[in-house]
Amino acid sequence: MTKYTNQDRFLIAVDCIIFGFDGEHLKLLLIKRGFEPEKDKWSLMGGFVGPQESLDNAANRVLTQLTGLEGVYLEQIQAYGDPLRDPIERTFSVTYFALIDINKYKMQITDQYHAEWFLLKDAPKLIFDHGAMVENAKKKIRYKAALHPILFELLPKKFTIPQLQNLYEDVYNTSIDNRNFIRKLTSTGLLIKLPEKDKSASKKGAFYFKLDKKKYVANFQAFLNFIPNPDKLISG
Amino acid sequence: MTKYTNQDRFLIAVDCIIFGFDGEHLKLLLIKRGFEPEKDKWSLMGGFVGPQESLDNAANRVLTQLTGLEGVYLEQIQAYGDPLRDPIERTFSVTYFALIDINKYKMQITDQYHAEWFLLKDAPKLIFDHGAMVENAKKKIRYKAALHPILFELLPKKFTIPQLQNLYEDVYNTSIDNRNFIRKLTSTGLLIKLPEKDKSASKKGAFYFKLDKKKYVANFQAFLNFIPNPDKLISG
């Protein structure tokens, strides 16, 4: 009794939908695929799962390979298993989304992967079912961020209110009343105001804030409602 | 170029967390595993994914095998891939939850699988990581049902308000004020009152209702809030 008999075995990959924010727009990190089929076409960063790796391990490895970053926020989205999704050989893929601060991404432009940041709307056509994976990831991040404070993962440790509001506005492609936004934010108690200001983006400068880690963890699972009328915005 | 070289291939299974409701309690359908390892231990119903099957196909097949039902509500939850989760051979598993009306489950007691309904709290210890899978499925169903009207899938076509309220109370292990519940329900416009009554559960009898299918579909993705203070109840 060492193996299951008469069963087929398949390749298993992970693919990462890597979201980044630069203070203004939400972006997507894509690579030019390095091998056949579809060599040099735009693709999600992915990789086959190795024999000793868990799915989470594989996703983290793939992400670190591309970005040099560790400890990034990573969450499993969904498994894809259409028999024909990869024309060469049947391959299952488990998708993850990653949230990173673009300014942390300083990968050497040795650039084994020819990675590039794209605005969500300007993203090129992707190989296989990667386009559908990205659409799904966008829905997921919107859904989750309407209820949980995950978007902070896209910001540096110190961030300003205008940055945060830009982020929410970009994710939901909407405009938010600044006074209501601040009121809702402060009511969460999640933010700690710092004495310093960011003067790069405006004349007056905007105060930096940081997350109250304890409250962040405590409130993470709570149902919040950061976004007015998310039901009108979300369609998946 | 017919295959990817130098990569390992693995078994892939689907496992179904089958929830059922009998008008009083939410239950879980488990089977006695029919083969080694862990033969005759309680387990989720699952099966290996075949070479021509998508994941959804495989989950539907497995569900039909066990229950004889087709067209059941089935939703992918998550992929599990710990290298040691199956001691015989590395096997990935993609979990699905199914929602069915227990009274529809009339599988012949030929009972190839020795299936049995368990109250959620009375469920036995399960093989491998199936216990964790069930816990996760419980969180998922609570989360989803707080925002989307999925629990109707657990009821017969004709159901009564008391049945529906029992269901919500059982899923969230809470008690709900009947007057507020009805008000919230009717405000969704999802229910159509039928002239008949169910007299099996009470002396007065309770009117049957059916779903307004069109409104059901239209409202399915909306963020609702069926449950007071779900943030106090949900912890995953």
Added chain:
DNA sequence: AATATTAAACGTCAAACTAACGATTAATAT
């Protein structure tokens, strides 16, 4: 020195929603 620009700190207000609870009527098995 005046101006333009952005940040942010107050506030107002009507409408909607929430949760908790009161009272009453209806149907029927016992």
Added chain:
DNA sequence: ATATTAATCGTTAGTTTGACGTTTAATATT
């Protein structure tokens, strides 16, 4: 006649929502 469950009407205080008004602060630009 009584007990039980279903269902329909409330009420009410408190909170949340979204829309919008006003004012002050800081500073780079002119």
